[in-house]
Amino acid sequence: MYRHGARRLDGTQTRFALWAPTCHSVAVELQDGSRHPLAAQEDGWYALDLACPAETRYRFVIDDHLRVPDPASRRQVADVHGFSQVVDHAAYAWQHTDWNGRPWHETVVYELHVGLFGGFQQVEAHLPHLVELGVTALQLMPIGAFPGERNWGYDGVLPFAPASAYGTPEQLKHLIDCAHGHGLMVFLDVVYNHFGPDGNYLGVYANCFFREDRMTPWGAAIDFREQAVQEFFCENALMWLLDYRFDGLRLDAVHAIGDDAFLAQLAARVRQAVPAPRQVHLVLENEHNNATLLTQGFDAQWNDDGHNSLHVLLTGEHEGYYADYASEPTHKLATCLEQGFVYQGQLTRHGQPRGEPSGHLPASAFVLFLQNHDQVGNRAFGERLIAIADTDALKAATALLLLSPMVPLLFMGEEWGSTQPFLFFTDYHDDLASAVREGRRSEFAEFSRFSDPEIRQRIPDPNALDTFTRSQPDLAPASRFRQQEWLALYRELLHLRHSRLGAGLDQARSLGAEVLGQGAVSARWRLGDGRTLRIDLNLGLVTAQAPAPAANAERLHAHRVNLDEFHQGLLPPRSAQVTLEPAA
Known part of the structure; x- marks a missing residue:
């Protein structure tokens, strides 16, 4: 089923495979220094069956001189530039083998960042709180391996390998296994639209992985016309769902993929590989509002239109992408509640049509939120909504969020009124660190508040350790009355959702x-x-x-x-x- 990477064949043999169509030779080098050439195959593939056990450390040698990690590495022991490790996914003994997931209409999503909680084991300790709150699905922000010790998640370069800073593959499986024991689904946010700027070597030996004729905010677009590229990401999705037993995936910014046929193919592969009675769910982030995809194997889409309309009404902010919602925001909110999307072909502020008709879809095809990693993390100072909106208005909007038939999503700490910021953070160094810092500050130049360069200089440096530590949520809010008041509200509303609305939310x-x-x-x-x-x-x-x-x-x-x-x-x-x- 898997072609990319190192795959265990039996108790002794491992098959190493690399798609490297723009190189002349490939060898696998083990940590003991031994080197073993891979045989050239058709369509740019190289492969070798080698006697070596699980946990063997290896890397590929390209054209006898360039040493690179496996782009489909299942584990990086240290940094993304170093050795990969063979993983035997069959070795983990699952405790909750009868778990088949939960129906989509029961979903209440809780989004969190694993690194800010301290790792997989620390997230596991947070599960009882989520159950008591009324959450039914934990969603992990991207966990793919990245350079350094910290990253906000969307700059990963080895998408098959859980970040070593968060723990081991076994610890991730134990987290998911434990969540299933609590009755919780676990979703994963995956990034298939770009790679981060440090640690991706694909362009050296497989430059046709990318297409220079189409650019994205992160550089040359990934070329989904290539069969091996399609397989790379389909295999990644299947690995998370089958080997780790995630209950669903949230696909980040698929509008930047620019290939709806591939997305439909991926959904079909997943549905074929995961037959009933097991239930898995696929969710999109899609700025293009392609409602058609929500009838082609995808369960739902994050409803930015709903968030943006509510945000304008709650805060009065109208710059940046909120400009598309500044005119008649109440009517836009009504459209969202009635039809799902606000933009269903209308022109945006850039004069471009956006979206497709969505009124035929069930309410559960839309994930609604007041806050998430983007809407908080994309703010210069990472302010949460509680710091910029009226408290009573926010409580009223929370009732809409948690009791409407759309699927609600909460962002970590929201339920206790956390005021901790969520900032954009990375761990780059030297020239790249400077470029990321200045690029971050220049993003806000069009906002009137940051038109003054001196004010923009106050925007936190993404690479400073303090930027990361300030974003860590307060995980012990019980002693504060205000936080207890918010917790009580969220618990009450979610109890009503489950006990009084329940199965009626379906369809x-x-x-x-x-x-x-x-x-x-x-x-x-x-x-x-x-x-x-x-x-x-x-x-x-x-x-x-x-x-x-x-x-x-x-x-x-x-x-x-x-x-x-x-x-x-x-x-x-x-x-x-x-x-x-x-x-x-």
Whole structure:
């Protein structure tokens, strides 16, 4: 099934394979210094079956002089420039072999950064908190091996190897195994659109891995027209799902891949390799809002439109990509709640059409969030929403997040009102460190707040250790009243989601959304069991008039709406109420 990398054949033999179409010779060098030539095969492949045990350390020698790690290394013992290691994935003894996952409509995602928690074992210690909170899926930010000791995750260069700074493959498997024992799914964020700037040698011996005729923000695009390239990433997805037993993948920025046919192929490969009753889920980040992909094997897409509309209403910010949501943000939010995407072919601020019609899709095809690694980490100072939004408005928006039929996503620490920033951090040195630092600061030049070069110089240096340590979440919030108040709210809302909405979330469909006033909307959904869910939200500064509730409507949750106001259909400023009507 796997062609790339080192694959165990039996108790003694390992097959080494490398796609190196632009070199003349390849050998595998073991740590004892012995060198063994690989045989040239068709289509640029080199391969060798060699008697060596698991945990053997090796690297490839290109054209008798260049020593490189295996691009499909399953483990790097130290740095990404050093020796790779043979891994026997069959050696781990799984404890929860009867785990088959959970249905997608039950999903409540919790996104976290493994390095900021201290590694795989420390994340494992956090699992009971997630269960008590009401989370059903842990999502790890990218863990592919990167240079140095720390990275925010999206600069990996060896995508098959869990970062050695986080722990071993066995410790990662134990984390997933333990999560399954708690009833938690585990998803992984994977990056198939680019490699980081330090430690990727593919361009030397396989330069057709990239295409110079199409550029991305990270350089030459990966060439998905090549069969070996397609196999590389399909095999990576299958490794995480089959060898590590992840329950799903979130594919980062697939708009930068630029090949929807490959994405459909990857989804088909996954569905074929993971038959029922096991359930795995595939989620996209896709700026192009290609709704078609959500009918081709993918379960859902991160709904940036929903976040951006809410963010403008909560903060008033309107620069950068928020400029596309500055005009009539309330109407855009209503469109999102009714149809999923806001941009379904309309022109963006750059005059380009974006998106496809999405109103035919179920609400669960969209992952909604108020915060995530991008929306916090892409801010110059990494401020969380609690630092820039009104508290009552944020609580009202949280009710929408956790009780709408869209799949909710939380960002680590959000549930206790953490004020720790999440900054962009790396561990580069010398010229690359300078380039990354200055590049980071120049990103914000178009924002009025940072038009002054002296102010831009205050943006934290990504390579400073302090930038990393300041981003570590406070994992002991219990002593603080304010944090306990936020925790209680999240627990209450998630308890309501699971106990009162439950299976009805499957195949929930919109019954429409209407604008009640500036910042105020009312949205209704027909749940899969026939009941009607209604959420009224007012993020504005004046009272809004909502339709009177049905006589048999149950008041499921309210924030800043008293009983008299409820019966009159009045929504005070910065309030929310959620009602549930029985099936007809």
